[in-house]
Amino acid sequence: MALLFLLCCQLPYAQEDVIKSSDSIRTEKISEIILTATRTYRQLSSLPMPAQLIKAEEIKSINALRLNDLLSEQTGIITVPDFGGGEGIQMQGLDSQYTLVLIDGVPLIGRSAGTLDLSRISVGNIKQIEVVKGASSSLYGSEALGGVINIITENPKSGLKGKLDHRSGSFNTNDSRLNLNYKKNKLGLNFFINRFETDGYDLDADNILNTVDAYTNYTFSGKVNYDIGKNTDIVISGRYFTQEQNTAGSELFTGQSNIDDWNTRLLLNHEFNSKWKSELELYGTGYKATEFLDDTEGNLVNESDFDQVLLRPEFRTTLKYSETGTIIGGLGMNHESLDRNDFSTNPEFNSPYVFLQWDSYLNKKLNLILGARFDGHNEYKSQFSPKLAMRYDLSDELALKGSVGYGFKAPDFRQLYFNFSNGVVGYTILGYNAVNTVIPQLESQGQIANILVPLSEFNGQLSPENSVGINLGVDLKPTSNVSMNINLFRNSIDDLIDIRIVANKTNGQNVFSYYNINSVYTQGLEYNLSWKPNENLRISGGYQLLFARDNDAEEAFKNGEVFARENPTAPAFQLDKSDYFGLFNRSRHTANVKLFYKIEKWDANFNIRGVYRSKFGLFDTNGNAYLDTYDDFVDGYSIWDLAINKTFYKNYELGLGMDNVLDFTDPQNISNIPGRIIYGTLTVNF
Numbered sequence: 001m002a003l004l005f006l007l008c009c010q011l012p013y014a015q016e017d018v019i020k021s022s023d024s025i026r027t028e029k030i031s032e033i034i035l036t037a038t039r040t041y042r043q044l045s046s047l048p049m050p051a052q053l054i055k056a057e058e059i060k061s062i063n064a065l066r067l068n069d070l071l072s073e074q075t076g077i078i079t080v081p082d083f084g085g086g087e088g089i090q091m092q093g094l095d096s097q098y099t100l101v102l103i104d105g106v107p108l109i110g111r112s113a114g115t116l117d118l119s120r121i122s123v124g125n126i127k128q129i130e131v132v133k134g135a136s137s138s139l140y141g142s143e144a145l146g147g148v149i150n151i152i153t154e155n156p157k158s159g160l161k162g163k164l165d166h167r168s169g170s171f172n173t174n175d176s177r178l179n180l181n182y183k184k185n186k187l188g189l190n191f192f193i194n195r196f197e198t199d200g201y202d203l204d205a206d207n208i209l210n211t212v213d214a215y216t217n218y219t220f221s222g223k224v225n226y227d228i229g230k231n232t233d234i235v236i237s238g239r240y241f242t243q244e245q246n247t248a249g250s251e252l253f254t255g256q257s258n259i260d261d262w263n264t265r266l267l268l269n270h271e272f273n274s275k276w277k278s279e280l281e282l283y284g285t286g287y288k289a290t291e292f293l294d295d296t297e298g299n300l301v302n303e304s305d306f307d308q309v310l311l312r313p314e315f316r317t318t319l320k321y322s323e324t325g326t327i328i329g330g331l332g333m334n335h336e337s338l339d340r341n342d343f344s345t346n347p348e349f350n351s352p353y354v355f356l357q358w359d360s361y362l363n364k365k366l367n368l369i370l371g372a373r374f375d376g377h378n379e380y381k382s383q384f385s386p387k388l389a390m391r392y393d394l395s396d397e398l399a400l401k402g403s404v405g406y407g408f409k410a411p412d413f414r415q416l417y418f419n420f421s422n423g424v425v426g427y428t429i430l431g432y433n434a435v436n437t438v439i440p441q442l443e444s445q446g447q448i449a450n451i452l453v454p455l456s457e458f459n460g461q462l463s464p465e466n467s468v469g470i471n472l473g474v475d476l477k478p479t480s481n482v483s484m485n486i487n488l489f490r491n492s493i494d495d496l497i498d499i500r501i502v503a504n505k506t507n508g509q510n511v512f513s514y515y516n517i518n519s520v521y522t523q524g525l526e527y528n529l530s531w532k533p534n535e536n537l538r539i540s541g542g543y544q545l546l547f548a549r550d551n552d553a554e555e556a557f558k559n560g561e562v563f564a565r566e567n568p569t570a571p572a573f574q575l576d577k578s579d580y581f582g583l584f585n586r587s588r589h590t591a592n593v594k595l596f597y598k599i600e601k602w603d604a605n606f607n608i609r610g611v612y613r614s615k616f617g618l619f620d621t622n623g624n625a626y627l628d629t630y631d632d633f634v635d636g637y638s639i640w641d642l643a644i645n646k647t648f649y650k651n652y653e654l655g656l657g658m659d660n661v662l663d664f665t666d667p668q669n670i671s672n673i674p675g676r677i678i679y680g681t682l683t684v685n686f
Contacts, residue, residue: 036102036130036150038359038369039139039328040318048367048391049403050471050487050526054129056154061596061605063167063643063657063681065175065196067121067151068672070129073592073609075542076526077131079118080585081672088115092133092489093522093548093586094146098409098467100136102150104237106265107143109336110287111412112306120241120261122219124165124177125192127152134489135407135469138371138387141334141353145407145467146491153237156188156225157181162686167655169679173198188225194218201674203667208252211671215245217259235267247293253301257291278317285310307339308413325360344419344434351377351410367391375408379416379433380461383408399475408464415497415514416462426509429499432462435513439503446506453502453513463516467493481532490523520583522548536598543591548583553626564622564630579628581617587636589614604646612638618669634669638662645681655681 032044037051044053054070064070068087072079079087080096088096096115101108108116129151136144165177175196182189196219200212221239228234240262247255263285271277292303314332321327336349357371369389376382387405394400411432418431419438430438435458442448473487495516503511524546532538556562557580563572564579591612598605614636621632643657656679663676 034130034132035105035152036148037132038357039105039316040326040359045475045477045483046367046391048369048389048401050133050473050485050489052131052133054131056127058596059123059126059129061607061643061645062609062641063645063655063679064123065167066119067123067129068118070123071118071131071149073594073611074131075528075592076133076544076590078587078590078613079672080115081670087117087119087672089118089149090586091131091147092491092526092544093524093546093583094491094493097412098143098146098407098465100140100142100144100148102140102148103239103263104153104265105150106263106281106283106285106312107310108261108263109285109308109310110259110261110289110306112289120217120243120259121151122175122177122192122194122196124194124219125154125179125190125221127154133487134403134471135385135387135405135467135491137375137383137385137407138373138405139355139357141351141373141375141385142383142408142410142464145409145465145493146469153192153221153223154179154181154190155223156183156190158183164684164686165681167679167681170677171199171201171674173677173679183225186227188223190223192219192221194220203665203671203674209247211667212674213245213247215243217241217243231271233269235269236265237267238262238264253293253295255291255293255302257289260286260288262286275320276317278315281312281314281316283310283312283314303341305339305341309337311335322360325358327356327358329356330354338413338417340413342420343413343417344431344438345417347379347413347417349377349379349413351375365393369403377410380411381463383410383464383466397477400473401475402470402472404468404470406466406468408466410464411462411497411514426505426507428505428509428511430502430511430513432458432514435502439511442503442505442511448511449504449506451503453500457515458513462497462514463495465493465495465497465516467491481534482530484527484529487526488524489526490521492519492521494519496520518550518552520548520550522546522583522586536600538596539594541591541593544589546586546588546590548586549580550583553580557626557628562624562626562628564624564628566630575624575628575630579630581627581629581631584627585616585618587614587616589636602646603648604644606642606644608640608642610638610640612636634666637664637666639664639673651685653681653683653685655683657681 032053033041034044034051034053035041037047037049044051052074059070068079071077071089076092078090080090081087089099091099101116131149133147136148140148161181163179167175178193180191197216200210200214203211219241223237226234243259245257247253266282268280286309289306293301295301312332312334314330316330319327331354334351339346353373353375355373359369361367372386374384385406389403391399391401416431416433418429419434421428436455439455469491471487471489473485475485477483496518497514498517499512499514501510502513505511524544526544528542530540557575558577560574562575564575565572594609596607615633617627617631617633620627622630640661641659642661643655645653645655647653659677660675665673665675
C-alpha cells in the first residue's frame, strides 16, 4: 500500500503562462498546454494521441454562451438534441453517454436518460477546453470509453479585476455574466455569476407544444487559492446551477421542470522535492431534476423525480524520476446514490479504483506511454483498462503517433433498477436487477401471460459496455505558419446494452428489460488544417469521414437476409451488403471551416465559421429494422455564423453577430437548431 501511495498522480490544475513542460528539459513560454490527455502538463503538439484545444481567446471572439456552442464547431464532434431542448454530443460516431465531461478534472453527473446536457454549462469563466479522443478509461474509468472533455476554469490573477458581460438576441434571449478576481500574496479569489433566460422557440406550429419552452437559469461558481507554505497550497472551489422551465403554448397541459446542480472540491497539493509531488482531492456533486405535467382539470398526468449524488476522495502522486520520465498514479473511491421514482429501490454504487501510468522519452525522438486502471464495483463486473500510446518524431516537421486503449461504460442506475409501467398503454420496463423481483409479483397479480426469457438469465451481472479504441495519426508542420494532422480511428464496442421483450402481459402489452447484445464499430478519418499567414489572420478547417455500423447487421445484409420495398404496395426485394448505410443518426461526412481576423488599427476582430453535416437517417422507414439506402434520410445541411467585436477606450467592447446566417431549420427532424439568431454584446472591464 505504501508503494501505491508513492506512485499516485499530481494533477495541478493551476495553469500558468510560463511552466516547465513535462516533455522538455527546458523552461519556456508555451501557449498550447494540455493537461487532460496524460494528467500531467504536456505541449499539445507533442501528444501521441488525438486532442484538441479551445482557448479563451476563441471562446470570447465568437461570443459563445454555452458549452454546446463551442463543441459543435470542432472536427469529429456534432451536437444532437435531447428532450426539453438540451444537447449532447457525438464524438467519432459514439453517443453522448460514451464521453466523459469534466470541470477542472472532476466529473459532471446528471444523465437522466443517458445524455449529459451541455447547454447547462456557461462558458463565461473558462480558460480553455480540452478534448481528448479515444478510449481514456486507463486514467478516468467509466464513461471515458470514447474520450474526455475537460473544462478548465480561470484561476485568480494578481490584483483586483472584474468583467461584466451582457448579450441580448433573438427569441428574447439574454445572458448576463460577472467575473470578479482578486489575488495578493498568498490568497487568490475568483467568483463568477451568470443569468441566462430565453423565451424558447417553436419550430412546428401544428404541434400543440413548443419545441423548447421558455426557461431561466443561474450559475454561481467560485474558487479560492491559498499558499499554506512554500511547498503547500490549497484550492477550494464550488459551483451551483439552477434552472426553471414552464410548459406553455398548450391548451391541454401545464407543467414545470426544475434542475439543481452543484459541486464542490477541496484540493490539497504538496511538493516534497523537485521530483515528488502529491495531491489529496475531496469532491462531491449532486444533480436533482423534478418535473410534472397536469391536464386542464389539474389532474397529474406525469411526474418525475431524479436525485443523484456522487462523492469521491482521491489521492494522487507524480514521481519525475528523470528529466524525460514520469510515473503517475492514483487511488480513490466513487460512492454514488440515486433516489428516483419508477425505481424498485434506492440504489448505491461503490467503486474503488487505482491507476498507474509511465510516460517517458526513450530517446530524443520516441515517446512511449503505458498505463492501466482497475475499477472494482459492487453491482457490475470489475474492469481492467490498459492503454499504450507512442509518438515518433521523424523530423522537426513530421511525426507519427498512435494509441490503443480499452474503454468501458458501466451500466447506469436506470439499466439496473428501472421499474416503470405505463398507465395508459400498459407496457412495463424493468432494470436488469429488478426482473427477478418484479416479474413474480406481476405473475401473482395475474398480469403475466407467458415468460419469454428464463428468469435464471438475470441471476448474474449485467456487463459494462466495452471498447478497444485505436488511433493512428500523422502530424505535419511544413512551415512555421502551417500545421496539419490526419488521424485514422476505429472503436469496436462489445457487450452493447440494449432492450428486449422478456414477457408478454395479459393486457396484450410486453415487459421489457436490458441485456448485453451484439457489437458495433465506428471507424473513419479526421483531418485538420491550420494556416496563420500573419499575426492578424488565422484560417482553419477540419473534415471527418465516418462509418458506424452494427456487426450483426452487416452479416445479415451479406447473407441476403434483409429485404425492402420502395413503397408499401410494391413487392419486396433482397438487399446486399452495399445497401446497408449504418447506425442511425450518423453522417458519413462532417466538416468545419473558420476564419479569424484582427483589425489592429480599429482595435477590432472579425470571424466567420461554418459547419457541414451530410445526410443521416433517424428511423427505419421501410420496415426491415435496419437503415439502408432505400430508407428516408434527413438532407445534409450547413450552418454559418459570423461575429465582429470592437474595443473602445481599452475597457469597453461592443459586439454584433449572427448565428445560422442562412436561417436553416428542419422542424420535423432537428429540434436543436432554432433558426437565425441576431445578437449584440457589451463587455466592461474594470
